[in-house]
Amino acid sequence: MAGRPSIFDEEKVLDKATELFWTRGYEATSLDDLLAVMGLGKSSFYHAFGSKKKLFEQVMDRFSNDATHRLAGDLPTHPRPMERIREFFREIADSGWNKHKKGCFMGNTVVELTNGDRSLCTRAIRRLERMEDLFRHYIGVAQESGELRTKEDPVVLARYLQTMWNGLNITRRMHPDPAALRPLIELQLQILK
């Protein structure tokens, strides 16, 4: 009750912060850069988000892996979950340079902070593991239903998809070209028979 009304839309400024952190990483994003794109004064910033690190944590949690979210939303009701997962990977090829250059937010964070801020790095790893868990679950389901004929351990298959995701997010920066990525992805998906 009461108090001066805040002038910004929290969702919008978090989107702006996400975009910046995602493209530049944690350390390379300066506080002043953040304030500029978020349109906040220092006072409002620290009042609302506590610190750069806390904001980053909040942004990570919120982002929580854009891809995972879209995927997790579709899968429970999808008639052929594995086919949905295949589509998820195929979509990578045709996302533009704007996505290619940013790569995977969580993957980037792991690379940047493995030997830096361990708590942030661990947070990123946990998020990636959530995606791996998702893969593993639906691989199991698909094996039961007969959609997948492979007898390989779902744990290993999920780890394979996770590694494929991690790798593509670097390879797509080397070859940001649908024609180069499409056959690569199809080849990788051959494992999921």
Added chain:
Amino acid sequence: MAGRPSIFDEEKVLDKATELFWTRGYEATSLDDLLAVMGLGKSSFYHAFGSKKKLFEQVMDRFSNDATHRLAGDLPTHPRPMERIREFFREIADSGWNKHKKGCFMGNTVVELTNGDRSLCTRAIRRLERMEDLFRHYIGVAQESGELRTKEDPVVLARYLQTMWNGLNITRRMHPDPAALRPLIELQLQILK
């Protein structure tokens, strides 16, 4: 001719700089950190290496991908090149946490600098492409000799190995455990029949 003798061994200080850049990345490695581990004064440093960026370039070129070098050395004389490449990947699983945490120097650089210093990023990409070229060449050779039965395009297969390398260098940070990595790598190598 003449001149005060320099007090440091260039190879040794470059090794130190490499280690630091490899673990922390480009931006996160401060000049003072470098001077400390290299055991140089500022004057000597700038006299010998020009700038932080020039040193980084020199270190990249020299490192040029430790792995690629070892590989490129063995392959020309190896009786079964593809088997040597498989071994190259299998070795990843059992390298310790000290290697896991550092990942791939060039891959790290691509991730860090795609939206930062483009010239350094491009340099890293070129180095990775050299590894890809190596794969492609020997895949072609193995297909000719009959060591490889796959009819897949060597270009795509090489890109697949490259992506696998990129991916494993992140996955190994999530699961720095031989028991987790070994079956994953074997699964990935199934493509190379």
Added chain:
DNA sequence: ACTATTTTGTACCAATTAGTACAAAATATA
């Protein structure tokens, strides 16, 4: 011993870093 040449040490620099102090402004309720 003198000189040209090269390497080194010390002091300095402007810019940027994340973060704080504190009072003024703007609201809801009483």
Added chain:
DNA sequence: TATATTTTGTACTAATTGGTACAAAATAGT
């Protein structure tokens, strides 16, 4: 309208960033 509550703007800080100026030190050749 007074008050409690919350948000905001301005000014400031101490530390760190990559890099430079310049003279002293150490050598080889004359």
